[in-house]
Amino acid sequence: MEKKALIFKVSALVVALVLALIAGIEFWQLRHYKETIVASEDLTEIKWFSDYVPSLKNTWMDTPVFIFDSGVEGGTVFVCGCPHPYEPASTMAAYLMIENIHVEKGKVIIVPRANYSGSTDGMLGDAYPKFFHVSSDWGITQYRIGDRYTNPLDQWPDPFTYINYPSGQNLAYQDIRNLNRTYPGRENGTLTERAAYAILEIIRNEGVDMAIDMHEAEILYPVTSTYVAPPTVLDREKFLETGEVVYYEPERSSLDVAMWAGMTLSEQFLMKYSASPKTLHGLSHREWADWSDTLVFLMETPEIFIDKITGPRTEALMTEGKDEFLQNVTDKGLTYFPYEMDFGTPMWYRVGRHLSGALEVVLDTAMFYPELECICSWPTYLEMKEIEESGKDSVGAFLKDPNAPENKDRAFTIYYKPVGDNYDKYMK
Amino acid sequence: MKKLVLALVLAIMLIAVPAELFAVFSGDPVQQFPKPFLLTSGGQGAGSKSLRMLVQLTKKFTQDPTTGDYWLEDETPERYAYIDSGYFKTLVIVISVTEKGLGASGITIEDEIGFLKVVLQKAKAQGMKIIAISMEADARAPKIPTNGNERIIDLVCPQADYLISIKANNTDDRFTKISQQYGIPLTIVDSANVDMRAIVQEIFK
Numbered sequence: 180m181e182k183k184a185l186i187f188k189v190s191a192l193v194v195a196l197v198l199a200l201i202a203g204i205e206f207w208q209l210r211h212y213k214e215t216i217v218a219s220e221d222l223t224e225i226k227w228f229s230d231y232v233p234s235l236k237n238t239w240m241d242t243p244v245f246i247f248d249s250g251v252e253g254g255t256v257f258v259c260g261c262p263h264p265y266e267p268a269s270t271m272a273a274y275l276m277i278e279n280i281h282v283e284k285g286k287v288i289i290v291p292r293a294n295y296s297g298s299t300d301g302m303l304g305d306a307y308p309k310f311f312h313v314s315s316d317w318g319i320t321q322y323r324i325g326d327r328y329t330n331p332l333d334q335w336p337d338p339f340t341y342i343n344y345p346s347g348q349n350l351a352y353q354d355i356r357n358l359n360r361t362y363p364g365r366e367n368g369t370l371t372e373r374a375a376y377a378i379l380e381i382i383r384n385e386g387v388d389m390a391i392d393m394h395e396a397e398i399l400y401p402v403t404s405t406y407v408a409p410p411t412v413l414d415r416e417k418f419l420e421t422g423e424v425v426y427y428e429p430e431r432s433s434l435d436v437a438m439w440a441g442m443t444l445s446e447q448f449l450m451k452y453s454a455s456p457k458t459l460h461g462l463s464h465r466e467w468a469d470w471s472d473t474l475v476f477l478m479e480t481p482e483i484f485i486d487k488i489t490g491p492r493t494e495a496l497m498t499e500g501k502d503e504f505l506q507n508v509t510d511k512g513l514t515y516f517p518y519e520m521d522f523g524t525p526m527w528y529r530v531g532r533h534l535s536g537a538l539e540v541v542l543d544t545a546m547f548y549p550e551l552e553c554i555c556s557w558p559t560y561l562e563m564k565e566i567e568e569s570g571k572d573s574v575g576a577f578l579k580d581p582n583a584p585e586n587k588d589r590a591f592t593i594y595y596k597p598v599g600d601n602y603d604k605y606m607k
Numbered sequence: 608m609k610k611l612v613l614a615l616v617l618a619i620m621l622i623a624v625p626a627e628l629f630a631v632f633s634g635d636p637v638q639q640f641p642k643p644f645l646l647t648s649g650g651q652g653a654g655s656k657s658l659r660m661l662v663q664l665t666k667k668f669t670q671d672p673t674t675g676d677y678w679l680e681d682e683t684p685e686r687y688a689y690i691d692s693g694y695f696k697t698l699v700i701v702i703s704v705t706e707k708g709l710g711a712s713g714i715t716i717e718d719e720i721g722f723l724k725v726v727l728q729k730a731k732a733q734g735m736k737i738i739a740i741s742m743e744a745d746a747r748a749p750k751i752p753t754n755g756n757e758r759i760i761d762l763v764c765p766q767a768d769y770l771i772s773i774k775a776n777n778t779d780d781r782f783t784k785i786s787q788q789y790g791i792p793l794t795i796v797d798s799a800n801v802d803m804r805a806i807v808q809e810i811f812k
Contacts, residue, residue, distance in 0.1 A: 434653060451743065452743075456705075
């Protein structure tokens with residue numbers, strides 16, 4: 180009897196160890212998988228978050244900042260990709276910008292993985308694929324899906340309630356690991372708060388005039404397919420001197436630009452606009468404007484993969500976005516996006532929306548405020564649509580082969596620290 | 608790059624060229640109303656601000672609460688005071704509920720509906736004309752009776768003297784039915800950025 184029990188216990192232990200090993204390998208793969216991109220010839224410099232907040236060096240929150248400076252005086256644009264890694268059209272749009280950008284006037288700064296740590300795990304407890312794939316003429320490339328929050332391996336434990344600094348607003352406990360709830364951040368705060376602070380430092384130190392934050396949202400969430408921009412900003416001087424919270428309408432209005440851009444883009448795809456509430460703190464569309472002089476635009480595309488009522492969360496759901504349950508709910512008039520399952524919400528559509536959404540903001544800012552003109556280009560929604568109609572993957576069509584001889588000098592591995600020699604050439 | 612320069616030129620033209628050259632209206636003819644007008648949001652959304660932005664782009668109206676052609680006020684009780692001042696002849700309500708903003712600003716849709724009832728009451732007491740506008744793309748989603756926009760349409764539109772909607776927000780004839788039931792003229796515009804600029808100039812000639 181004792182022998183049988185011992186055999187059972189040992190067998191159970193072996194099975195548990197095997198399962199733990201399999202899970203461990205999966206976690207390891209996601210944690211250490213490295214993506215490689217090819218920057219356009221317009222790349223002039225690469226910095227890191229740790230150049231702005233030194234304590235981030237050698238942490239999983241450090242990440243590269245790609246700078247494309249035309250050398251011609253003009254507006255400066257900052258683009259934030261991957262604030263929430265489980266919204267990967269944001270990252271892909273940033274990658275496509277970096278690979279294809281041309282700047283004629285002004286400067287463009289792009290962070291493709293703003294929460295690098297959060298991209299190294301999945302939504303814990305929500306079984307879904309670790310990767311999705313993009314097909315190009317030169318091969319198939321794999322990209323991470325990631326989490327909404329900073330990886331708990333890098334920042335733990337969470338408090339009972341997260342209190343945003345300096346607003347004092349109470350937020351959900353896990354929002355202490357949510358980059359887009361921790362702005363304006365602090366230099367000596369948690370890892371996520373330090374990354375938030377690094378972004379604000381980029382905006383302030385690089386003289387950013389237009390700051391664009393790329394997200395994705397459920398179609399059961401009202402603020403999907405939308406620009407969010409602040410109509411008012413905090414009187415910082417008064418707040419810092421007296422603690423009094425006073426908001427005023429700034430001379431240059433992000434919301435005016437966003438509203439015009441939304442109306443213009445709606446001829447291509449639905450793009451709503453929404454005003455950032457002055458009492459909802461920690462988000463880019465509030466705090467970037469309150470704690471710097473930049474114009475701020477947050478963009479949301481429709482990503483049904485993160486809606487809670489879909490069928491199985493497969494790679495196809497992420498890349499094609501076809502789901503009969505959401506179609507049912509849409510037919511009953513309950514969603515905030517005119518969802519059509521036949522078309523879905525494919526990756527190219529969401530990436531294209533971000534690319535054109537960002538470009539429209541840059542164009543329209545120049546129209547409202549000519550002194551901020553930045554002339555730059557990257558692939559657009561309409562160009563991608565045309566490629567899709569010819570039967571090709573338009574995301575893959577704009578990606579470059581990092582192994583091609585002509586690209587090797589500008590191939591960069593995206594990781595929390597520089598990998599390979601190419602970074603050295605662009606880090607001053 | 609050529610495409611981009613072309614896009615910039617087109618974008619500038621869109622603002623610089625008079626909107627009335629391209630405007631497309633249908634439904635009832637454009638009605639005329641007296642200035643000055645007070646602009647407000649029905650639902651605390653950005654709709655009133657987007658109309659103000661379009662009005663500003665026309666460069667035909669001055670903005671001042673005591674001497675100008677129009678003024679924007681979304682806050683309560685400030686908008687009560689402007690109505691009570693007797694300066695404004697027309698009230699323009701843009702139906703625009705913000706789900707994000709309402710909760711964050713500490714008020715509910717019930718509060719906003721309560722405020723709007725007072726706004727309408729005060730405007731009528733002052734003899735002001737009322738224009739209700741639905742101009743934000745897909746502003747009525749989700750189209751269920753408990754949706755804030757639907758509730759504000761139910762409250763404001765039957766009391767209005769004139770209704771304007773973009774075509775996309777009237778695909779279910781929601782505004783057409785109200786127009787017919789209450790005998791209120793309704794004009795439908797194709798697009799917000801071009802047509803709304805033109806129609807505002809027509810209304811407040």
